Amino acid sequence: xxxxxxxxxxxxxxxxxxxxxxxxxxxxxxxxxxxxxxxxxxxxxxxxxxxxxxxxxxxxxxxxxxxxxxxxxxxxxxxxxxxxxxxxxxxxxxxxxxxxxxxxxxxxxxxxxxxxxxxxxxxxxxxxxxxxxxxxxxxxxxxxxxxxxxxxxxxxxxxxxxxxxxxxxxxxxxxxxxxxxxxxxxxxxxxxxxxxxxxxxxxxxxxxxxxxxxxxxxxxxxxxxxxxxxxxxxxxxxxxxxxxxxxxxxxxxxxxxxxxxxxxxxxxxxxxxxxxxxxxxxxxxxxxxxxxxxxxxxxxxxxxxxxxxxxx
Amino acid sequence: xxxxxxxxxxxxxxxxxxxxxxxxxxxxxxxxxxxxxxxxxxxxxxxxxxxxxxxxxxxxxxxxxxxxxxxxxxxxxxxxxxxxxxxxxxxxxxxxxxxxxxxxxxxxxxxxxxxxxxxxxxxxxxxxxxxxxxxxxxxxxxxxxxxxxxxxxxxxxxxxxxxxxxxxxxxxxxxxxxxxxxxxxxxxxxxxxxxxxxxxxxxxxxxxxxxxxxxxxxxxxxxxxxxxxxxxxxxxxxxxxxxxxxxxxxxxxxxxxxxxxxxxxxxxxxxxxxxxxxxxxxxxxxxxxxxxxxxxxxxxxxxxxxxxxxxxxxxxxxxxxxxxxxxxxxxxxxxxxxxxxxxxxxxxxxxxxxxxxxxxxxxxxxxxxxxxxxxxxxxxxxxxxxxxxxxxxxxxxxxxxxxxxxxxxxxxxxxxxxxxxxxxxxxxxxxxxxxxxxxxxxxxxxxxxxxxxxxxxxxxxxxxxxxxxxxxxxxxxxxxxxxxxxxxxxxxxxxxxxxxxxxxxxxxxxxxxxxxxxxxxxxxxxxxxxxxxxxxxxxxxxxxxxxxxxxxxxxxxxxxxxxxxxxxxxxxxxxxxxxxxxxxxxxxxxxxxxxxxxxxxxxxxxxxxxxxxxxxxxxxxxxxxxxxxxxxxxxxxxxxxx
Numbered sequence: 001x002x003x004x005x006x007x008x009x010x011x012x013x014x015x016x017x018x019x020x021x022x023x024x025x026x027x028x029x030x031x032x033x034x035x036x037x038x039x040x041x042x043x044x045x046x047x048x049x050x051x052x053x054x055x056x057x058x059x060x061x062x063x064x065x066x067x068x069x070x071x072x073x074x075x076x077x078x079x080x081x082x083x084x085x086x087x088x089x090x091x092x093x094x095x096x097x098x099x100x101x102x103x104x105x106x107x108x109x110x111x112x113x114x115x116x117x118x119x120x121x122x123x124x125x126x127x128x129x130x131x132x133x134x135x136x137x138x139x140x141x142x143x144x145x146x147x148x149x150x151x152x153x154x155x156x157x158x159x160x161x162x163x164x165x166x167x168x169x170x171x172x173x174x175x176x177x178x179x180x181x182x183x184x185x186x187x188x189x190x191x192x193x194x195x196x197x198x199x200x201x202x203x204x205x206x207x208x209x210x211x212x213x214x215x216x217x218x219x220x221x222x223x224x225x226x227x228x229x230x231x232x233x234x235x236x237x238x239x240x241x242x243x244x245x246x247x248x249x250x251x252x253x254x255x256x257x258x259x260x261x262x263x264x265x266x267x268x269x270x271x272x273x274x275x276x277x278x279x280x281x282x283x284x285x286x287x288x289x290x291x292x293x294x295x296x297x298x299x300x301x302x303x304x305x306x307x308x309x310x311x312x
Numbered sequence: 313x314x315x316x317x318x319x320x321x322x323x324x325x326x327x328x329x330x331x332x333x334x335x336x337x338x339x340x341x342x343x344x345x346x347x348x349x350x351x352x353x354x355x356x357x358x359x360x361x362x363x364x365x366x367x368x369x370x371x372x373x374x375x376x377x378x379x380x381x382x383x384x385x386x387x388x389x390x391x392x393x394x395x396x397x398x399x400x401x402x403x404x405x406x407x408x409x410x411x412x413x414x415x416x417x418x419x420x421x422x423x424x425x426x427x428x429x430x431x432x433x434x435x436x437x438x439x440x441x442x443x444x445x446x447x448x449x450x451x452x453x454x455x456x457x458x459x460x461x462x463x464x465x466x467x468x469x470x471x472x473x474x475x476x477x478x479x480x481x482x483x484x485x486x487x488x489x490x491x492x493x494x495x496x497x498x499x500x501x502x503x504x505x506x507x508x509x510x511x512x513x514x515x516x517x518x519x520x521x522x523x524x525x526x527x528x529x530x531x532x533x534x535x536x537x538x539x540x541x542x543x544x545x546x547x548x549x550x551x552x553x554x555x556x557x558x559x560x561x562x563x564x565x566x567x568x569x570x571x572x573x574x575x576x577x578x579x580x581x582x583x584x585x586x587x588x589x590x591x592x593x594x595x596x597x598x599x600x601x602x603x604x605x606x607x608x609x610x611x612x613x614x615x616x617x618x619x620x621x622x623x624x625x626x627x628x629x630x631x632x633x634x635x636x637x638x639x640x641x642x643x644x645x646x647x648x649x650x651x652x653x654x655x656x657x658x659x660x661x662x663x664x665x666x667x668x669x670x671x672x673x674x675x676x677x678x679x680x681x682x683x684x685x686x687x688x689x690x691x692x693x694x695x696x697x698x699x700x701x702x703x704x705x706x707x708x709x710x711x712x713x714x715x716x717x718x719x720x721x722x723x724x725x726x727x728x729x730x731x732x733x734x735x736x737x738x739x740x741x742x743x744x745x746x747x748x749x750x751x752x753x754x755x756x757x758x759x760x761x762x763x764x765x766x767x768x769x770x771x772x773x774x775x776x777x778x779x780x781x782x783x784x785x786x787x788x789x790x791x792x793x794x795x796x797x798x799x800x801x802x803x804x805x806x807x808x809x810x811x812x813x814x815x816x817x818x819x820x821x822x823x824x825x826x827x828x829x830x831x832x833x834x835x836x837x838x839x840x841x842x843x844x845x846x847x848x849x850x851x852x853x854x855x856x857x858x859x860x861x862x863x864x865x866x867x868x869x870x871x872x873x874x875x876x877x878x879x880x881x882x883x884x885x886x887x888x889x890x891x892x893x894x895x896x897x898x899x900x901x902x903x904x905x906x907x908x909x910x911x912x913x914x915x916x917x918x919x920x921x922x923x924x925x926x927x928x929x930x931x932x933x934x935x936x937x938x939x940x941x942x943x944x945x946x947x948x949x950x951x952x953x954x
C-alpha cells in the first residue's frame with residue numbers, strides 16, 4: 001500500500017481503517033490530520049519535549065498499520081499484519097493483539113511472496129494457538145504464548161522454504177495480552193517501545209554488521225554505511241533456521257510500541273520516532289508521519305510501520 | 313590460490329532430484345545403485361564400477377547441473393570444473409577421497425570418487441549423546457594433518473573453505489575423511505539467498521571474501537566447538553563461540569583443549585595458530601600431557617587419567633573446613649534462619665535448635681510434637697521465630713529464649729515454610745488451606761481453600777499471595793483471600809514461587825519438570841523451560857538470570873527474557889534444594905551430599921563441600937558464614953570462600 005502518495009492524491013481518505021475498535025478510537029480527541037509533513041497540526045498542543053507521548057487516556061489499546069513502497073523501488077516486498085480484539089464486558093478481559101512485520105528478500109517477486117506467506121502463516125497460527133484458547137477462557141488450556149510464537153515462526157519458515165524456495169524474509173511478531181507484550185524475531189525488522197522520550201529497541205538485528213558492532217569491530221558510523229549492512233545471518237527461508245529470538249516486556253502506561261521494517265529505521269532516526277510520537281496522538285497519523293519522514297529522507301526502501309498506543 | 317568454492321551460496325536442500333535412476337549405466341561404466349545424498353550442490357549416487365566385473369567395486373558419483381542458460385557462462389563453468397577436478401585428482405592423502413574420473417554429459421558434470429563407508433560428523437552427533445573427548449582430539453589431529461597437506465600444496469595452497477561437521481566423514485575404520493571439496497559450488501553459487509549468509513563456521517574475514525589458510529583454522533575450531541558442545545553455530549550469532557565456553561557443556565574437557573579451540577577461534581587471524589602444523593602440535597600436547605602419567609599413578613587409579621579435572625577439584629574441596637558443626641537427632645530438611653548472633657535450625661527430630669553463630673553452641677531448643685519440614689523464618693518486628701510442624705501446628709517462638717508466643721492449629725501437617733509480610737504470617741497446610749494469621753497475636757484473618765496439600769512457601773507481593781499446591785494449581789489470592797487467578801501445571805508444586813516485583817513476573821518450578829515464568833497480574837504463561845526431572849527447588853534470581861535445580865541433577869541458569877538456558881551445571885544426583893544467590897555466586901546443595909558454589913554468570917564451579925548426607929534445603933549466608941543442613945543430621949557452618 002502506498003500510503004504517502006495516496007494521501008496526497010486523496011487527502012480525505014483514511015489509509016488505514018484500523019485504529020482500535022469500539023471505544024478505543026472514540027476516546028481520542030485529535031482532529032483528522034490532512035497534512036502529513038507538517039508536524040504542528042492546527043488544534044493540537046505541542047507537548048514539552050520530554051513528554052514523548054501525549055496523554056492517551058482510554059482503557060484500551062489503539063493501533064494503526066501502514067506500508068509504503070518508498071520512492072526508489074518499484075515493488076513492495078514488505079508485509080504487515082495486525083489483529084486486534086477488545087472486549088468491553090463484565091468479564092473484564094484484557095485487550096489482545098497480534099502484530100507482524102515481514103520484509104521479503106529475493107528476485108522475481110519471491111521477496112514479496114515470502115513476506116506475505118510468512119506474515120499470514122504467523123497470524124493464522126497465533127490466532128489458533130493463542131487467541132482462540134484465550135477466548136474459550138479455559139484455565140486448563142492457558143496458551144503457552146512464547147512457545148506459540150516460536151512455533152509459528154518456524155512454521156512460517158517451513159512455508160517459505162516449501163512455497164518460495166528462492167525467497168527469504170525477516171519477521172518480527174508481537175502478541176499483546178493486556179499490558180504484556182511477547183516478541184518473536186528473526187532478521188532485521190525491529191520492535192521498539194517508546195516511553196518517556198526514549199526509544200528502546202527490543203529486538204536485535206540478525207545482521208553481520210550488527211554482529212561486528214557488538215564485537216567492537218565496527219563503530220556506529222561505519223554501521224550505517226557498511227557495504228554488507230544488508231547481509232543477514234538469520235532469516236526465514238533457511239533450512240538451518242531453528243532459532244527464533246523470543247523476549248517479553250511489560251508495557252509501561254502511556255507508552256507506544258512500534259514495529260517496523262528497515263525501510264523505517266534505516267531512514268528515520270530514533271529521536272525522530274520519538275518526535276513523531278510526541279506530535280500526534282492518533283496512531284494512523286503517526287504511521288503516516290513516519291512513512292512520510294522515511295520518504296523525505298530518501299525513501300530508498302519499502303517502509304512498513306505498526307504502532308500500538310498503550311493508555312496512560 | 314585455487315578457488316574450490318565460491319563464498320556466498322546459502323545452500324540447503326531444496327529437493328533436487330538427480331537425473332539418474334537405479335540400474336542405469338552412466339558413461340558405459342558406472343551402474344547406479346542408489347542415491348547417497350543430495351541437496352543444493354547436486355546429487356551423490358552410489359554406483360558400481362563395471363570395469364571390475366568380478367568384484368563389487370563401489371564408487372560415489374557426484375552429479376552437478378549447470379544452472380545458467382547463458383552458453384558462455386556454461387562453457388566457463390565446465391572449464392573451471394575440469395581445471396579443479398584435475399587439481400583434486402592429483403591430491404594424495406589418506407584423509408582425502410580419491411578422484412577416479414570426471415566427465416560431462418548433457419550439460420551435467422560428473423565426478424567419480426572413492427566410496428566411503430561411514431557417517432559424517434553431523435550424523436554421528438545426532439546419533440550419539442556424548443563423544444569421548446579423546447576421540448575428538450584424535451580426529452582434530454587428523455584434520456590438522458590433512459589441512460596442512462592442502463595448505464602446503466604447490467604451486468598454490470588449497471584452501472578447503474568449508475570445514476564443518478557434515479564435510480568430515482568417519483569411515484568404517486574410524487579414520488577421518490574430508491569430503492565435499494566445494495568444486496560443486498562453482499555451479500550454484502550466487503543464485504539463492506544472496507542476502508543471507510548461513511555459514512556459521514566461516515571466519516570473519518571470509519565474509520569480506522578474504523580467505524587464507526588461517527580461515528580454515530577458524531572453521532576447524534568452529535567444527536570442534538560444535539562437536540564438543542553440541543551447539544550448532546549456524547543457529548547462533550556469528551563469531552559468538554566465546555559466549556558458549558566448552559566446559560559449560562562438558563566439564564570433562566581439559567583446560568588445554570579449551571585453550572586450543574579458543575586460539576583457533578580468535579577473531580583476528582594473527583592471533584590464531586599460524587599453521588595447521590602448529591595447531592596439530594598443540595593438540596598432540598593435549599593428547600599426551602607431559603606430567604599426566606605420574607599424577608594418575610599416584611593419585612586416582614582407574615580414573616581415566618589426565619582428561620579429568622578430579623585432581624584439582626579434590627584440592628579446592630580439601631581447603632574448606634567447617635568453622636563448626638552441630639549435630640541434631642534427625643535429618644535436617646530445612647533452611648536455617650538468623651537473628652542477631654543466633655541461628656535457628658529445624659530438625660526432623662521435632663526440635664528447633666537455637667545456636668550461637670560464632671561457635672555453634674546451643675542456647676535453647678524448642679520441642680514440637682512432629683518433625684520439622686517447614687523452615688523457620690524470622691519475624692523481625694516481633695523478635696519471633698515462626699515455623700510449622702508435622703504436629704499440625706504453626707509455632708511462634710521468642711527468638712531470645714525459645715518460649716512459645718502462640719501456636720495456631722490446622723487440620724493436618726504443616727510443611728509449607730511461612731512468609732511474614734504486612735504484619736501477617738501466610739502459610740499452607742496439608743489440610744488443603746492457606747492461612748493468613750495476625751503475626752502479633754495469632755488471630756486468624758482468613759483461610760482460603762486450595763483443595764490439595766499446600767507445601768510450597770507462599771510469595772506475598774503488595775497485592776497478591778501466590779502459592780502452589782500438590783494438585784498442580786498455582787493460585788494467586790488477593791490480600792483478603794479472594795482467588796484472582798489459577799495456573800494449572802500437570803503435576804504438583806513444591807517449589808515456592810518467586811515474584812520479580814518490578815516487572816511483576818512470577819517464577820516457579822513444577823514437578824512436571826518445567827520452570828515457569830508467569831505474568832503475576834494475570835497468570836498467563838510468559839515462557840516455560842523444560843528440565844528432565846521434577847523441579848522441587850524454588851528459583852533464585854540475579855540480573856536477567858533465574859536459577860533452579862532439577863531432579864535430573866542439573867542446576868540451570870535460564871535467561872528471564874528469552875526463557876532459554878544460559879548454562880547448566882551437572883551434579884551427581886537429583887537436586888531438591890533451592891539455590892541462593894550471593895554476590896556473584898550461586899550456592900546450592902545436592903542429594904549427592906555436596907554444597908556447591910558456582911559462578912553465577914558462567915556456571916563454573918568455584919568450590920564444593922561434601923557432607924555425609926543428602927542436602928535438600930537451601931543454604932543460608934550470614935556475614936562470612938555459609939550455613940547448610942544435611943540429612944546427616946548436621947548443620948555445617950562453612951567459611952564464605954570467594
